[in-house]
Amino acid sequence: MRGVTIDEPRPAEHHRAPETEAELFARLYPSLRRFAAVAGPSDLEPDDLVQEAVAQALRLRPLTELDQPLAYLRRTMLNLARNRRRGLARSRRTLARVEPDHERHSEYSSDLADLERVGPVARAVLFLVEVEGWTFAAAAAQVGMTEQAARATASRARRRLRCEIEDEEGGG
Amino acid sequence: MTDDIERRLEQRAGRGEPTGADHVWRAARREADVPVPRRNLPAAAAAAAMAAALLIGAVAISTGDGPRDPDIDSGPTHGSAPELVVAQSASSLVRYDDCATVLDDLKEQALERVGPYGLDASVGYYPGYYVQATAERRFDVDSVSAQAKQSETNTQEAGVDEPDVVETDGEHLFDVRGGTLRVTDIGAARVTATVPLHLVDVMGAVLIGDRLVVFANEPLSSPRQGEAKVVVIDVSGRPTVTERLAVDGTLVDVRAVDDQVHLVTVSAPTIEFTYAAGYDDAAEESATAANKERIRASTLADWLPTRTVTDGDGDVVSLRTQLTDCADIRHPKEFAGFDQTTLVTLDLDDLSASGSSSVQASSLLVYGTTDSVYTATTQYEDFAGIEDTTRPASSEPHTDIHRFVLGDDPAYAGSGRVAGFVGDQFGLSEHDGYLRVASTTWEAGAESRVTVLRVDGGELVETGVVDGLGLNEDIQGVRFVGDLGYVVTFRRTDPLYVVDLRDPDAPRLAGKLQVPGYSEYLHPIADGLVLGVGVDGTDSGRLTGAAMSLFDVHDPAAPTRVDLEAFGRDTASKMADDHHAFTWDGDTRTAYVPVGLFAAGHRIEVVRVEDDSLTLIGTVWPSGEGAPGKAAFDRTVIVGDRLLSVSPEGIQVSDLDTLEPIAWVPYS
Numbered sequence: 001m002r003g004v005t006i007d008e009p010r011p012a013e014h015h016r017a018p019e020t021e022a023e024l025f026a027r028l029y030p031s032l033r034r035f036a037a038v039a040g041p042s043d044l045e046p047d048d049l050v051q052e053a054v055a056q057a058l059r060l061r062p063l064t065e066l067d068q069p070l071a072y073l074r075r076t077m078l079n080l081a082r083n084r085r086r087g088l089a090r091s092r093r094t095l096a097r098v099e100p101d102h103e104r105h106s107e108y109s110s111d112l113a114d115l116e117r118v119g120p121v122a123r124a125v126l127f128l129v130e131v132e133g134w135t136f137a138a139a140a141a142q143v144g145m146t147e148q149a150a151r152a153t154a155s156r157a158r159r160r161l162r163c164e165i166e167d168e169e170g171g172g
Numbered sequence: 173m174t175d176d177i178e179r180r181l182e183q184r185a186g187r188g189e190p191t192g193a194d195h196v197w198r199a200a201r202r203e204a205d206v207p208v209p210r211r212n213l214p215a216a217a218a219a220a221a222m223a224a225a226l227l228i229g230a231v232a233i234s235t236g237d238g239p240r241d242p243d244i245d246s247g248p249t250h251g252s253a254p255e256l257v258v259a260q261s262a263s264s265l266v267r268y269d270d271c272a273t274v275l276d277d278l279k280e281q282a283l284e285r286v287g288p289y290g291l292d293a294s295v296g297y298y299p300g301y302y303v304q305a306t307a308e309r310r311f312d313v314d315s316v317s318a319q320a321k322q323s324e325t326n327t328q329e330a331g332v333d334e335p336d337v338v339e340t341d342g343e344h345l346f347d348v349r350g351g352t353l354r355v356t357d358i359g360a361a362r363v364t365a366t367v368p369l370h371l372v373d374v375m376g377a378v379l380i381g382d383r384l385v386v387f388a389n390e391p392l393s394s395p396r397q398g399e400a401k402v403v404v405i406d407v408s409g410r411p412t413v414t415e416r417l418a419v420d421g422t423l424v425d426v427r428a429v430d431d432q433v434h435l436v437t438v439s440a441p442t443i444e445f446t447y448a449a450g451y452d453d454a455a456e457e458s459a460t461a462a463n464k465e466r467i468r469a470s471t472l473a474d475w476l477p478t479r480t481v482t483d484g485d486g487d488v489v490s491l492r493t494q495l496t497d498c499a500d501i502r503h504p505k506e507f508a509g510f511d512q513t514t515l516v517t518l519d520l521d522d523l524s525a526s527g528s529s530s531v532q533a534s535s536l537l538v539y540g541t542t543d544s545v546y547t548a549t550t551q552y553e554d555f556a557g558i559e560d561t562t563r564p565a566s567s568e569p570h571t572d573i574h575r576f577v578l579g580d581d582p583a584y585a586g587s588g589r590v591a592g593f594v595g596d597q598f599g600l601s602e603h604d605g606y607l608r609v610a611s612t613t614w615e616a617g618a619e620s621r622v623t624v625l626r627v628d629g630g631e632l633v634e635t636g637v638v639d640g641l642g643l644n645e646d647i648q649g650v651r652f653v654g655d656l657g658y659v660v661t662f663r664r665t666d667p668l669y670v671v672d673l674r675d676p677d678a679p680r681l682a683g684k685l686q687v688p689g690y691s692e693y694l695h696p697i698a699d700g701l702v703l704g705v706g707v708d709g710t711d712s713g714r715l716t717g718a719a720m721s722l723f724d725v726h727d728p729a730a731p732t733r734v735d736l737e738a739f740g741r742d743t744a745s746k747m748a749d750d751h752h753a754f755t756w757d758g759d760t761r762t763a764y765v766p767v768g769l770f771a772a773g774h775r776i777e778v779v780r781v782e783d784d785s786l787t788l789i790g791t792v793w794p795s796g797e798g799a800p801g802k803a804a805f806d807r808t809v810i811v812g813d814r815l816l817s818v819s820p821e822g823i824q825v826s827d828l829d830t831l832e833p834i835a836w837v838p839y840s
Contacts, residue, residue, distance in 0.1 A: 022197055029193035034185040046188045047196050054200035115180055127185065130178045136447075144391065151447045152289035161177050 021063045025054065028070050035074050039124040040081045042116060053077045071142045074124070078143055081120040114164045122157035125150045266505060271472055271498035278441075278475050278532075279467055281507055286463045288456035290445025291510055323810040326754050328597060331542045333428040335376030335387050336752045338807045338818050345809060346407065347839075348377045348386050349820055353411055354839055358811050361825050361835035367411050369403055376752075378428045382408035383520055385433055389423050397421050400437045404520055413484045417523040419495060419516065420477035424547070425597075427540035429578060433518040436538045436547055438511050439477035439495075443470055476501075477514060481524040489524050496530040503532035508572070511535075513547055515576060533572070539600035544627075546600055546607070548573045550593045569593055571611060573600070575627060588632025590623040601652030606676045607632060610650040610659055620647050622657050624676045636679045641669050649706065651694035656682070656728055658702060662690035668704075670728040682728035688713075691721055693747050695756060695763075697781060700726035705747045705754065705765060708738045717743040718767050720779055722786050737779055737786040739767040746774060746806045755808040762789070764808035764815070773802035776817045778831060790831040792817045794824055799836035 019027075029050070036046035036053075053076040057063060066072045115123055121143060128139035129150075140150035268274045282291060325336045339346045344364075345356040351371035357364045371388035378385050384407045390399040400423035406412045421439030428434070443466055448459040478492040495514055511534035519525040535547035550571040571594045574587045592613035594600065599610040607625040612618055621639035625632040642661025649660040657671035668691070672682035688711055691704025701724060708719035718739040725731045739745070746753040746766045755764040761781040768774030776792035792815070794803040803819035810816070810828060817824040823837040 022194075025197045026193040029196065033190060037185050037187045038181060042187075047191050051196050051200045051203065054196070055203035058200060115184055123181070123184075126177065127181045131181045131185065148290050148445050148447060152287075155289055155448075158177065165176060 019064065024063050024069060028073065031070060032073055032077070035124065035127070036077050038115075038127040039074075039078050039120040041120075044081075049077050049080060052080055056080075074142050075144045078120055078124055114161060117164050118157040118160055121145070122153050125154045126157055129154060266503055268498050268501050268503065274498045274501055275470075275472055275475065277503065278510070279470065282441075282467045282470075282510065283464055286445070286460065286467055288448035288459035288463070290443065290447070290463055291441065322812070323755050323757070323808070326752055326756070328539070329541050331429065332540045333378050334540075334752075335378050335426045335428075336807075337374065337376050338752075338809060339377050339379040339384065340809050340811060340816075341379060341407075342811055344407070345811075345816060345818070345823065346377065346379065346384050347818060348374050348384075350374070351388065353384070353386070353405065355407070355411055356823060356837055358814065358816065358825075361823075361837050363837060363839065365411050367405070367413070369405075369413070371401055371403065375423060375426070378426065378433060379407075380428065380431055380433065380520060382406060383414075384411070385428075385518070385520065387423055387426050387435070390418070397440050397442065400435065402435065402518065402523065404523065415484065415489070415523045416482045417518070417526070418480045419514070420479075421512075421514070424513075424535050425538035427538065427545055429540070429542050431520075432578065433520065434540070434545055434578065435514075435516040435518065436535055436545065437477070437514045437516065438534055439514065440512075441470075441475045441510050443467065443474045472498075475510075477512060477530075479516075479524075479526075479528075493524075496528045500529040501532065502530070508533035513574075515545065531574070533574070535574075537594065537597055537600075539597040539602075541602050543578055544602060545576045545578060546573055546602075547576075548594055548600065569613065571609070573607070573609065573625075573632060575607070575632060586627060586631045588625045588634065590621075590625070590634075592621065595647055595650075598650050598652075599647070601657075602627065603652065603654065603673075606635070606673075608652050608657055608673055610647060610652075610657065612647050618642070618644050618646055620645070620659060620661055622659065622671050622673070622679060624673060624679050626676065635676045638671050638679045638681055641671075641681070642667055648690045649692045649694050649704070651696065651702070653696045653702075656725070658694050658723075658725070660691050660694065660704070660706075668723065668731055668733075670725060670731050672728055683731050685723070685731040685733065687721070687733050689715065689719060689721075693751055693754060695754065697756065697758070697761065700724060701781070703756075703763060703781070705745055705763075707744075708736065717741045718745040718747075718765075720763065720765065720777075720786060722781060722784065724784065734784040735786040737777075737788055739765075739777055743767050743769055750806070753806050755810065757810060764817075766805045766807075768804070774805045774819070776805050776808055792824055792826055792831060794819075794821075794836060795833035796824070796836035798838055799824070799833075 032050045033046050036049040040046055040049040050073075053073045054063070056076055057066065057073060063069050124143050125139055128134040128142060129136060134142070136150050136154070137147045140147045143150070145153070268277070285291060322340065322342045325334060325339070327334050337347065337349045340358070343358060345358055347354045347356070348369065351369050351374055353365070353367040353369055354363055355365040356362065369386060371386065371390070373389040373391065375387045375389065377387065384405040386403040386405065388401040390401055397420060400419040400421055402417040403413055404415045406414050419435070419437050421437045424436040424438055426433065426435050445463045445466055446459055448455040472494070477495040479495045480491050481489040483489055495516070501512070509532070512530050512532055513535040514528050514530040516526055516528040519527070534549045536550060537548050539546040539548070548571050550569055570589050570591050572587065572589050588607070590609045590611050592611035594609060594611045601608045605626065605628050607627050609623045609625065610620065611623065612620045619639065620641040621637055622641070623634055624636045626635050641659055645661035645667070647659060648662045651658045652673075655672065655674040657673055659669040659671060661667050661669070668685040668687070669681060670683040671679060673679045689707045689709035691706035693705045695703040695705070697703055701722065704721040704723060706719065706721070707715045708717055709715045716738070720737045720739075721733050722735040723731055724734045744767070753766045756762075757764070763779045763781070765777050765779065766774040767777045777788060778790045778792065780787045780789050792805065794800050800821055803821045803824070805817045805819045805824070807818040808815060809818060813828045814834065815826045815828045815831065817826065820839070822839045825834040825837060826832060827834060
């Protein structure tokens with residue numbers, strides 16, 4: 001449950017003055033960036049996704065007024081990524097024109113490309129549980145779904161990835 | 173293997189080149205506060221992402237672990253139920269005999285499909301987001317009445333109102349963004365009331381006489397799903413909330429015809445399943461067995477949505493009563509999933525008496541005419557990119573469409589199916605007894621088509637199809653006008669296809685125009701002239717910024733673009749994903765379009781159509797005493813001789829003719 005505590009206010013003894021927005025963001029940034037890198041589309045810089053989500057949040061209210069800023073921003077990034085993936089294919093095409101294909105994919109090994117076989121939600125859940133060590137219940141809350149749905153999503157994603165990896169290894 | 177997946181995830185988490193917290197923070201601040209372009213992301217991409225962000229902007233985070241009330245009153249509901257009867261293609265809907273039959277059937281279906289993680293239905297997602305995010309578009313050629321000189325919500329069909337975040341009665345402007353009602357006295361140019369509505373994700377409102385009816389989604393307020401919220405506010409004097417309605421599930425969309433308001437909601441079962449403790453077969457078999465027991469022990473309360481009504485003081489009028497009588501629930505012969513679509517026709521005098529009718533199928537978008545409501549659902553991979561085993565197996569994506577006839581004696585009319593994905597409500601159009609549907613398939617690369625369905629009789633029967641539109645391209649914009657359909661696809665350039673639908677048995681491609689960029693929103697302004705709002709581009713396919721095109725389609729076989737007004741490099745228009753942002757004054761042949769650099773700092777561009785040309789006659793920026801340096805204008809409202817440019821920050825009141833600023837009305 002490493003990630004859970006980061007969303008909680010700093011204990012008073014650690015901060016005499018209330019944490020500023022910039023301080024709060026700086027504290028959340030590493031987690032947000034890693035999440036963006038996993039959940040976001042491969043043709044989008046993680047920092048751009050973080051920036052987009054933060055800007056969106058700032059238009060509504062200061063980060064310090066969010067109950068769970070980390071979860072809020074993660075969920076926002078996930079929705080951005082999900083919408084981009086499904087309904088806004090033109091964004092990808094636009095990015096593709098800006099970045100030539102070889103540049104866009106050069107950073108990506110085939111290992112990482114396999115993860116594209118499952119969607120942003122599945123990647124996010126797997127990442128939070130398998131890599132970050134969250135419980136399913138906590139991960140589900142972060143991405144805005146039920147624990148049961150998170151478990152099902154992770155299970156099916158694992159199966160699909162397992163098949164992809166086995167095919168890849170079997171086929172060389 | 174799990175370790176291998178973990179390794180890949182860890183590797184992916186470290187991809188890219190971090191620019192640092194400080195850099196991202198400052199960039200986000202700039203983006204939120206001032207209109208500066210974001211690095212590395214061209215206008216269209218950012219605008220699209222931002223539109224999506226705005227749509228999900230008010231989402232609250234919930235653990236979804238709220239208390240679950242198992243008590244449900246499954247007694248008869250009140251009010252006249254609209255006959256929402258839906259059928260899967262090639263099969264008619266079946267009415268349940270009674271509640272016992274409903275429960276037995278659902279259990280039987282569930283026992284066949286339940287697994288170690290329960291039923292993998294579309295839990296936790298909000299169809300409304302996707303409907304909105306894929307850009308609803310609508311039009312009404314005369315969206316500004318020349319006589320009353322008061323603009324109305326830009327709707328797809330005349331006489332069918334749709335919820336918007338801004339409404340006006342000609343004297344007041346009602347703005348419900350952010351879950352707060354702000355009432356502005358237009359003549360006095362000041363906010364006269366601010367009423368917190370305690371709503372999270374506001375879809376919009378409709379004004380019915382002196383009552384403002386506000387619609388919203390409350391995400392994940394129960395273990396498995398959210399709530400659709402309706403708030404009725406008496407605005408005859410000081411705004412007063414008179415009643416509230418909460419319905420389990422998600423609000424998909426709303427249509428209002430005359431004084432009747434129709435909600436379409438989708439709900440899911442709320443059974444709390446167990447799950448496999450490990451990934452081995454034994455653990456999964458054990459969990460599956462346990463889940464089957466839970467299904468066997470389930471009650472109606474676990475399957476059917478409920479409604480709760482409270483009065484203006486917050487006192488409960490009715491608590492979690494079953495939304496729809498079992499006798500008013502239909503199911504297709506062919507299993508269509510555990511989601512339930514419900515049409516609720518509101519009784520604005522007594523919300524607890526609102527009628528409803530349900531069908532055991534999901535819905536993702538709604539299209540309405542004055543006498544019909546169509547719902548549509550596309551079956552394809554779910555958003556996680558993995559199959560959903562609770563839905564019917566399908567080798568190819570297809571969209572099921574169901575038609576319900578409204579009126580004094582609402583009735584089921586028919587259902588049909590088309591290949592592919594229908595992007596938004598503008599992909600549907602009813603005309604002279606036929607439904608025309610624009611969809612995109614991906615059998616061997618993207619390809620779009622227009623299917624014609626006859627709507628009389630028991631089912632929607634295909635009479636003709638035009639396919640092969642935009643190979644390897646998606647539909648960007650579509651508009652049906654009379655006997656013609658205009659379909660815009662895009663990859664490197666913008667093919668505008670004109671489809672001749674005069675013979676529904678033999679629709680045909682009449683003409684095609686290839687121009688740089690693309691149009692996302694098409695707005696017919698007169699016979700033979702269509703405005704297109706979208707993105708300009710180069711011949712090589714590079715997008716440059718927001719633009720408006722004027723198409724001459726007098727000759728369907730030879731459409732031409734007669735003029736183009738580009739709004740500047742890297743600009744984007746909020747029109748891309750929200751047609752409500754568009755206002756057309758047919759009296760002066762003037763269009764009002766919010767344009768800006770990404771979502772921050774949108775101004776209003778005012779463009780007049782004169783003969784066969786577009787003339788930019790002015791731009792509205794925040795101005796006047798107390799005006800901020802920038803504002804994200806996203807609506808324009810015309811009242812008398814005043815132009816109101818509305819933003820979340822406040823309202824710019826301008827002279828309609830000269831665009832000279834009169835006053836800035838701050839919201840805070």
